[in-house]
Amino acid sequence: xxxxxxxxxxxxxxxxxxxxxxxxxxxxxxxxxxxxxxxxxxxxxxxxxxxxxxxxxxxxxxxxxxxxxxxxxxxxxxxxxxxxxxxxxxxxxxxxxxxxxxxxxxxxxxxxxxxxxxxxxxxxxxxxxxxxxxxxxxxxxxxxxxxxxxxxxxxxxxxxxxxxxxxxxxxxxxxxxxxxxxxxxxxxxxxxxxxxxxxxxx
Amino acid sequence: xxxxxxxxxxxxxxxxxxxxxxxxxxxxxxxxxxxxxxxxxxxxxxxxxxxxxxxxxxxxxxxxxxxxxxxxxxxxxxxxxxxxxxxxxxxxxxxxxxxxxxxxxxxxxxxxxxxxxxxxxxxxxxxxxxxxxxxxxxxxxxxxxxxxxxxxxxxxxxxxxxxxxxxxxxxxxxxxxxxxxxxxxxxxxxxxxxxxxxxxxxxxxxxxxxxxxxxx
Numbered sequence: 001x002x003x004x005x006x007x008x009x010x011x012x013x014x015x016x017x018x019x020x021x022x023x024x025x026x027x028x029x030x031x032x033x034x035x036x037x038x039x040x041x042x043x044x045x046x047x048x049x050x051x052x053x054x055x056x057x058x059x060x061x062x063x064x065x066x067x068x069x070x071x072x073x074x075x076x077x078x079x080x081x082x083x084x085x086x087x088x089x090x091x092x093x094x095x096x097x098x099x100x101x102x103x104x105x106x107x108x109x110x111x112x113x114x115x116x117x118x119x120x121x122x123x124x125x126x127x128x129x130x131x132x133x134x135x136x137x138x139x140x141x142x143x144x145x146x147x148x149x150x151x152x153x154x155x156x157x158x159x160x161x162x163x164x165x166x167x168x169x170x171x172x173x174x175x176x177x178x179x180x181x182x183x184x185x186x187x188x189x190x191x192x193x194x195x196x197x198x199x200x201x202x
Numbered sequence: 203x204x205x206x207x208x209x210x211x212x213x214x215x216x217x218x219x220x221x222x223x224x225x226x227x228x229x230x231x232x233x234x235x236x237x238x239x240x241x242x243x244x245x246x247x248x249x250x251x252x253x254x255x256x257x258x259x260x261x262x263x264x265x266x267x268x269x270x271x272x273x274x275x276x277x278x279x280x281x282x283x284x285x286x287x288x289x290x291x292x293x294x295x296x297x298x299x300x301x302x303x304x305x306x307x308x309x310x311x312x313x314x315x316x317x318x319x320x321x322x323x324x325x326x327x328x329x330x331x332x333x334x335x336x337x338x339x340x341x342x343x344x345x346x347x348x349x350x351x352x353x354x355x356x357x358x359x360x361x362x363x364x365x366x367x368x369x370x371x372x373x374x375x376x377x378x379x380x381x382x383x384x385x386x387x388x389x390x391x392x393x394x395x396x397x398x399x400x401x402x403x404x405x406x407x408x409x410x411x412x413x414x415x416x417x418x
Contacts, residue, residue, distance in 0.1 A: 008240070008299045015236040020228035028227040032239075039243030100221035107221065122218035154214055 003049045007042060010049075010056045015039075017124070018064050024123050025068050034071050038064045061124070061134045106156045114149040117142060241303035241415065248301065288312035289410045294329040298381065301373035306413035310334075310385070316404030321393055325405050328392045338384035340377065347380055374417045382409060 018038055023031035041063050042049075050056045107115050113135075120131040132142035292309035299305050310329060315322045328334075389407075393400050 005299050008303055008305070011240045012237065015240055016228055016231060019231060019236070020225045023225040023227050024223055027223075028225070031225075031227050036239060036243055036246075039240055040247045043244045043247030100217075100223070103217045103221035104223060107218070118218060119222075122215070123222040150211075150214060153218070154210065157214070157217060 003046045003051070004043075006051065006053070006056055007046050007049050010053055010060060011039065011042065013053075014057055014060055018060065021061065021064050021124055022068060024119065026071060030071065034064075034067055037071075038067045041067060058126075058130055058133045061126075062136060065134055065136075103157065106153055109156070110149055110152060113137075114145050114152070117145050118149050118153070121146065237303070237415065244301070244303045285309065285412075286312075286408070286410055288408060293326050293407075294334060296333075296335045298335055300377050300413060300416050302415070302417045304374065304413050304416040306378070306411045306416065308381075308409060308411040310407055310409045312406075312408035314406050316406075318398065318403040318405075321398050321400075321403035321405050324393060324396055324398065325389055325407065328389060329407075334385050334388060335381075337388055338381060340380050340384055343380040343384040343387075344376060347376065347383075372417045374413070378411065378413070378416075385409075 015035070019031055019035045022034045022038070026034055038060075042060055045063070048059075050059050107118050109115075110118065116135065117128075117131055120126050120134055121128055124131075124134075126134060128142050128146050129139050131146075132139040135142065137145075288311045289309040292311035293313060294310045295307065297305055297307050313322050313325045313329075315325075389405070390400055393403065393405065
């Protein structure tokens with residue numbers, strides 16, 4: 001019962017962030033179904049839930065990560081759960097007025113593992129160490145990937161457009177000096193569950 | 203002094219932080235929408251077991267009446283937070299989550315006795331000094347209720363299939379009844395351990411629960 005109570009708290013706190021996570025990656029038409037699958041999977045695995053709010057939240061986003069991957073692999077199929085949310089969405093493509101398109105395209109051109117790490121840190125508000133846990137990779141791997149991705153993005157987004165070729169990017173990898181965990185605009189903290197502080201998605 | 207490198211990093215961070223795609227669904231969803239999704243998922247993942255009947259209700263009600271000789275009372279449920287007068291100054295307030303995911307706030311108070319004022323104080327002290335929710339073994343009580351049901355109810359009386367008491371009882375209802383009965387047993391055991399004659403003391407108390415979204 002304790003695990004289910006903690007899960008209820010974490011889901012209540014994180015449901016909107018999870019929906020946003022799914023929507024960022026799959027778009028509004030599929031996000032609700034995938035969120036439902038995430039929630040069902042979480043309830044079925046409640047016994048595996050870490051017993052503090054921070055770890056539980058990372059565990060939850062790990063489930064979301066895997067569910068999104070499965071959805072992409074299998075194509076989408078509708079679940080039978082209720083579709084409360086889509087009534088709020090009028091079907092227009094909000095991306096038309098999206099100012100971040102160029103940057104997002106640059107992120108999309110990264111290797112998939114690098115791109116997802118960048119999204120997890122900068123879209124979902126996790127630190128690199130937290131993102132490593134969500135993505136189920138070693139923290140050291142996440143740090144090196146993050147530095148590499150930033151180097152590539154810095155070059156591809158340079159105003160003069162002098163995006164480096166692969167050899168040059170590789171050469172510059174060691175010069176990526178930004179500490180992996182020094183992410184400006186660190187998200188605010190809030191309290192969930194048993195008083196653990198959790199960094200929510202923005 | 204800010205270095206060019208720092209400025210460069212800050213600029214890149216700003217660009218990346220602002221590059222997330224629009225998320226109109228997440229922005230427009232109400233708390234109620236999200237809570238409903240969470241509750242639906244719970245029901246889909248952990249469906250209520252079939253075959254439970256409202257015969258439980260009969261059994262539990264009888265048990266509570268019997269328990270009044272020692273201690274206990276069924277918790278009334280309210281649809282909004284219109285607490286009864288005694289609940290404004292309850293002896294204990296706690297929250298718990300029902301199987302559907304609905305969260306209840308329950309208040310217990312209005313402790314009385316038909317025969318022993320000291321038992322009233324002992325009961326109130328028990329509520330004040332103990333985490334009754336942690337002490338109550340709801341799972342064991344649910345199992346006991348099901349066992350009673352399987353054997354034909356507490357009094358062994360069979361109920362016909364079309365009797366209202368034979369209709370399925372929701373998991374929320376079962377949980378709420380089991381919790382109330384488990385707490386009643388705790389109070390009874392405590393009073394007896396202190397040497398009270400629970401039959402003679404005739405202790406009673408009231409409970410009121412607010413469970414928005416519960417599946418009763």
